[in-house]
Amino acid sequence: MxxxxxxxxxxxGTTKKVVDKIAGSFKYEKEVCDLLHFNADKEFTExxxxxxxxxxxxxxxxxxxxxxxxxxxxxxxKAIAVANYGNAKVGDALLEIVDILKENxxxxxxxxxxxxxxxxxxxxxxxxxxxxxxxxxxEFGEKCVEKxxxxxxxQAEIPGNKPYVDYNQLPFTISCDLDxxxxxxxxxxxxxxxxxxxxxxxxxxxxxxxxxxACIHICQENARSFSGExxxxxxxxxxxxxxxxxxxxxxx
Ligand SMILES: Cc1cc2nc3c(=O)[nH]c(=O)nc-3n(C[C@H](O)[C@H](O)[C@H](O)COP(=O)(O)O)c2cc1C
Numbered sequence: 107m108x109x110x111x112x113x114x115x116x117x118x119g120t121t122k123k124v125v126d127k128i129a130g131s132f133k134y135e136k137e138v139c140d141l142l143h144f145n146a147d148k149e150f151t152e153x154x155x156x157x158x159x160x161x162x163x164x165x166x167x168x169x170x171x172x173x174x175x176x177x178x179x180x181x182x183x184k185a186i187a188v189a190n191y192g193n194a195k196v197g198d199a200l201l202e203i204v205d206i207l208k209e210n211x212x213x214x215x216x217x218x219x220x221x222x223x224x225x226x227x228x229x230x231x232x233x234x235x236x237x238x239x240x241x242x243x244x245e246f247g248e249k250c251v252e253k254x255x256x257x258x259x260x261q262a263e264i265p266g267n268k269p270y271v272d273y274n275q276l277p278f279t280i281s282c283d284l285d286x287x288x289x290x291x292x293x294x295x296x297x298x299x300x301x302x303x304x305x306x307x308x309x310x311x312x313x314x315x316x317x318x319x320a321c322i323h324i325c326q327e328n329a330r331s332f333s334g335e336x337x338x339x340x341x342x343x344x345x346x347x348x349x350x351x352x353x354x355x356x357x358x
Pocket of ligand 1: 115116117118119120121122161162163164165166190191192193194195196197221222223224225226276316317318319
C-alpha cells in the first residue's frame with residue numbers, strides 16, 4: 107500500500123500549508139516529517155511518495171533545512187519538490203531541492219515554486235497562498251497523481267544556476283521584548299539552531315540564528331520581532347520593489 111509523507115521545514119507555517127494542499131490530491135495514507143524538529147537519518151522505500159517543501163532564504167534553501175533533508179534517502183522513491191517563496195525571488199532553491207533529492211536516490215516527478223506571505227517583510231504577498239494559488243496547487247497535485255500512475259519521471263528542466271548563488275545571511279536583528287515575554291520557552295524549543303538560551307530568551311545568539319522566524323511566529327505574546335535601523339530602513343524599499351504579484355509555476 108502506498109503512503110504519502112509530507113516533509114517540510116516551515117518556520118512561519120506557509121510551506122506546510124502549500125505541501126498539505128498538494129498532498130490533498132492523493133488518496134493514500136499520509137504521514138508528516140517536520141524538519142523543524144526532525145533531524146535524523148530516515149529511509150524511504152519504493153512504496154513511499156514524498157512531497158518536500160522548503161522556504162526560500164536568499165535564493166537558496168535554509169542551511170539547517172538542507173542539512174536535515176540530506177539525511178533522508180530514497181529507494182527510487184517518487185518525490186515532488188516544492189520551493190515556497192515570498193514574492194521576491196525563488197533563485198536556485200527549487201533546483202537545489204531537486205538536486206538533493208536526486209542525489210539521495212529519489213525519483214523526482216514534479217517540482218513547483220509557490221508564492222506565500224513574506225515571513226520577514228509582512229507587507230509583501232499578504233494573504234497568500236490565496237484561492238487562486240490553492241487552485242493551482244491542486245491542479246499540480248492532480249497532475250502528479252497522473253504521473254505516478256504512468257510511472258514517468260520529471261521531464262522539464264528546472265531553472266537555476268550551477269554553482270548556486272552564494273547564501274548571504276540577512277543582517278537583521280531579532281529582538282525580544284521582556285515586558286511582553288512570559289518565559290514560556292516555546293521559542294527556545296522551536297529554534298532549529300538552538301540559538302536561544304533557556305536562562306534568557308532575549309539573549310539570542312545571532313551568529314548561529316538563521317533568522318528563520320520560527321521563534322517570532324510561535325510567540326503567543328508577540329514579544330519577538332525584527333528590529334533595528336537596518337531593518338526599518340530596508341522594509342519600505344523591499345515592500346515597494348516586490349509589490350507586483352508573481353505566480354505559482356510548476357514543472358513536470
Ligand atoms: C531569512 C529569510 C530569507 C528569505 N529570503 C527570501 C528570498 O530570497 N526570496 C523570497 O521571495 N522570499 C524570501 N523569504 C520569504 C520566505 O521564503 C517566505 O515567506 C516563505 O513563505 C516562508 O515559509 P514558511 O512560512 O514556511 O516559513 C525569506 C524569509 C526569510 C526568513
